[in-house]
Amino acid sequence: NAGVTQTPKFQVLKTGQSMTLQCAQDMNHNSMYWYRQDPGMGLRLIYYSASEGTTDKGEVPDGYNVSRLKKQNFLLGLESAAPSQTSVYFCASREGGNQPQHFGDGTRLSIL
């Protein structure tokens, strides 16, 4: 039972490079989320998707874009990476209503 799978687990980029973080869930959940976790800052929402084909900005969306073309996948893009985007990124999914969010194990991203 895989749950929420994030790839890659680790990545090092140079400033200005682009990349896409991938998230897949096998629980047929409607909603998906991207968070970043920085020391002392807790979990901050970047973008979320309430259903396939829809996306909305969260608390810290600047410098990121997202795509939810398939229900099971939620992609987070960095068009031009900056050192301030060095962080641990977590994806989560939720069935809907007042059901809990389920998290992946994160992508550790360093931007030099």
Place this chain on the structure above:
Amino acid sequence: GENVEQHPSTLSVQEGDSAVIKCTYSDSASNYFPWYKQELGKGPQLIIDIRSNVGEKKDQRIAVTLNKTAKHFSLHITETQPEDSAVYFCAARDGANSKLTFGKGITLSVRP
């Protein structure tokens, strides 16, 4: 928007003692309050949650209490064990919004 505060940022207890972690929230419309445990290198895992129509919920050594009037909720861990050492996050969500707002987390250390 919702603001969730979690204090203190660190807590150290002796094995076998109880630990209590408190969170406050600002939005009286919030009606769902989960607690997550995050171990090193892993994503947050739901350990217990409570909805606003309930004042207390227990699951073995873990309990959560909710005081809607004072807008605070607490996690209680009894008979603490070294494996309880982790970062604990509280969160709140209102019924009309699918987004969770997280506290900044507390690092619990259980001394053997």
